[in-house]
Amino acid sequence: MSDVFQDESPDVSLDGGNFGSLPTSTTIHALKNTVLKSHGRPPWYGEDGQPISDAFVIGIAGGSASGKTHVARQIVQSLGSIPTVVILSQDSFYKRHTPEEVALAMENKMDFDHPDALDMPMFTQCLMDLKKCRQTNVPVYSFQEHQRLDETQYLYGATIVIAEGIMTLQDPALRGVYDLKIFVQADSDLMLARRIRRDVKERGRSVEGVLDQYLRYVKPAYDNFVLPTSRYADIIVPGSDNHIAIELISTHVRRQLRERARRFRPKIVSRRPTGLPLPVELWSNSSEQTPSNLIVLPQTPQLKGIYTILRDEATAKQDFIFFVDRLATLLIEAAVELLPFRPRSIETPCGVEAPGKELDAVCVCGVTILRSGGPLERGLQRVINDVLLGSLLVQTDLVTSEPLLLHVMLPVCIRDRTKAKNTWVFLLDAQIGTAASAFMAIRVLLDHGILQDHIVFVTFLVAGDGGISALRWAFPEVRIVAGAVDAHLRECWVEDDTDESEGQIRRRKVWVIEPGMGQIGDRYYL
Numbered sequence: 337m338s339d340v341f342q343d344e345s346p347d348v349s350l351d352g353g354n355f356g357s358l359p360t361s362t363t364i365h366a367l368k369n370t371v372l373k374s375h376g377r378p379p380w381y382g383e384d385g386q387p388i389s390d391a392f393v394i395g396i397a398g399g400s401a402s403g404k405t406h407v408a409r410q411i412v413q414s415l416g417s418i419p420t421v422v423i424l425s426q427d428s429f430y431k432r433h434t435p436e437e438v439a440l441a442m443e444n445k446m447d448f449d450h451p452d453a454l455d456m457p458m459f460t461q462c463l464m465d466l467k468k469c470r471q472t473n474v475p476v477y478s479f480q481e482h483q484r485l486d487e488t489q490y491l492y493g494a495t496i497v498i499a500e501g502i503m504t505l506q507d508p509a510l511r512g513v514y515d516l517k518i519f520v521q522a523d524s525d526l527m528l529a530r531r532i533r534r535d536v537k538e539r540g541r542s543v544e545g546v547l548d549q550y551l552r553y554v555k556p557a558y559d560n561f562v563l564p565t566s567r568y569a570d571i572i573v574p575g576s577d578n579h580i581a582i583e584l585i586s587t588h589v590r591r592q593l594r595e596r597a598r599r600f601r602p603k604i605v606s607r608r609p610t611g612l613p614l615p616v617e618l619w620s621n622s623s624e625q626t627p628s629n630l631i632v633l634p635q636t637p638q639l640k641g642i643y644t645i646l647r648d649e650a651t652a653k654q655d656f657i658f659f660v661d662r663l664a665t666l667l668i669e670a671a672v673e674l675l676p677f678r679p680r681s682i683e684t685p686c687g688v689e690a691p692g693k694e695l696d697a698v699c700v701c702g703v704t705i706l707r708s709g710g711p712l713e714r715g716l717q718r719v720i721n722d723v724l725l726g727s728l729l730v731q732t733d734l735v736t737s738e739p740l741l742l743h744v745m746l747p748v749c750i751r752d753r754t755k756a757k758n759t760w761v762f763l764l765d766a767q768i769g770t771a772a773s774a775f776m777a778i779r780v781l782l783d784h785g786i787l788q789d790h791i792v793f794v795t796f797l798v799a800g801d802g803g804i805s806a807l808r809w810a811f812p813e814v815r816i817v818a819g820a821v822d823a824h825l826r827e828c829w830v831e832d833d834t835d836e837s838e839g840q841i842r843r844r845k846v847w848v849i850e851p852g853m854g855q856i857g858d859r860y861y862l
């Protein structure tokens with residue numbers, strides 16, 4: 337299963353660490369709700385840092401076993417190379433049942449086909465979260481146990497959301513959420529035959545039981561509740577031999593996405609530096625000055641000595657690592673000063689009561705922008721030994737030069753929205769040049785419900801004429817702790833690697849901070 341932006345196992349972690357492109361057709365199995373990714377997610381926000389467009393939402397209704405899930409997967413496959421698609425199955429939203437109800441269900445005497453059987457408010461909430469580019473935690477339902485399980489499945493980061501289920505077109509408010517409404521229509525005989533085969537094979541049922549339930553509840557509910565919603569559909573898709581319909585739908589979706597991209601392109605965060613110089617008074621953390629969202633370490637002779645070693649091309653690797661580690665600790669120590677502390681009184685071994693302080697935060701965690709934020713992560717672990725850690729991988733698209741979000745692995749206190757609002761995050765990256773990665777990383781955290789003023793971005797180096805001004809303007813409450821601010825950000829082209837099929841050298845644009853320290857990640861790790 338594709339793991340990017342979703343749980344590896346529902347209740348434990350988010351990501352299987354799969355960074356590369358994934359084939360869309362082979363990735364959907366155990367859980368019905370799925371995130372599929374191909375080439376990473378381009379910016380979904382504008383230069384003000386606010387989301388510019390919702391996810392494109394498709395609603396697929398139809399009778400049980402009409403082929404809704406199949407159609408959803410076929411659409412994904414036919415769409416091919418698209419950033420991320422979530423399939424949200426309404427099956428996950430059956431209500432929690434009492435032991436008595438479970439006993440009835442085991443005898444096929446429980447009505448799961450009435451609209452009230454589903455937790456529609458929760459389904460709507462999850463769908464709205466995904467549409468609005470927020471993370472969501474979807475319940476996990478067991479058809480074998482007839483019960484909602486305790487775990488949930490984390491989903492985040494969709495460009496397209498496909499919601500499928502027998503009641504997806506039932507609720508008028510819900511119908512307004514979809515950009516495209518589909519009804520899958522299949523012959524009743526076909527649906528029954530498919531349902532018998534599927535429920536016996538996958539849902540632990542007997543043929544007798546399936547027939548019993550079908551005649552008592554499924555068929556009447558189909559006639560009364562499901563089929564009438566077909567009139568709200570934009571497209572009726574046959575439940576079999578539907579390749580042409582699928583092709584038409586994916587052509588439509590692709591066109592819609594292209595139009596959206598065209599509409600929003602001018603607003604997408606600029607990759608070019610803004611050229612605004614930094615106000616000089618911000619280059620300090622002196623308490624007499626106006627509180628600033630950029631805190632630069634005091635430029636003491638010791639600090640300048642460390643930077644001199646790190647900037648020096650001739651510095652040996654082990655010295656570079658040693659001083660990067662030392663600098664990381666200094667930066668993290670400064671960043672920790674921004675956390676809230678409350679008074680705490682203790683008794684010393686001499687039996688004297690002494691006033692002190694303790695951290696006043698429910699959760700503190702670190703999120704590293706891979707891979708150059710790695711040394712800062714080690715610094716954070718040295719300062720807060722049990723800190724929770726996560727990571728993001730942002731890479732530049734070689735064609736568009738846009739940042740692409742390729743990998744999200746966040747600690748549980750961020751994945752859960754109720755915990756996120758009480759969580760403080762150290763966002764760690766080696767440098768802020770164009771600020772494209774920083775923009776994306778901050779947006780990811782805000783999408784999860786982290787408060788802006790609970791984010792502290794820690795970095796070794798900032799380009800004074802780069803994207804820092806735009807970043808500070810877009811996210812004024814995010815604090816940035818830097819060791820130094822360099823004068824320039826320069827655009828240059830580097831040879832990437834040989835495209836073997838063409839035998840050509842590819843070139844890509846990179847931004848270099850000057851005087852700078854070179855590629856910190858490469859110098860540290862390679």
Ligand SMILES: Nc1ncnc2c1ncn2[C@@H]1O[C@H](COP(=O)(O)OP(=O)(O)O)[C@@H](O)[C@H]1O
Nearest residue numbers: 399400401402403404405406530534575576577
């Ligand atoms: N177009 C199709 N051609 C062949 N088999 C199909 C087709 N659509 C669905 N099926 C099969 O029918 C069964 C039920 O389909 P599914 O998509 O799970 O139904 P639903 O989601 O509507 O309950 C599955 O075993 C699936 O493989």
Ligand SMILES: Nc1ccn([C@@H]2O[C@H](COP(=O)(O)O)[C@@H](O)[C@H]2O)c(=O)n1
Nearest residue numbers: 399400401427430448449479482502554
């Ligand atoms: N415990 C349950 C819950 C639901 N069902 C049946 O599932 C059908 C909907 O799922 P599809 O994937 O077929 O759309 C619905 O018709 C319910 O009867 C169940 O059997 N047991």
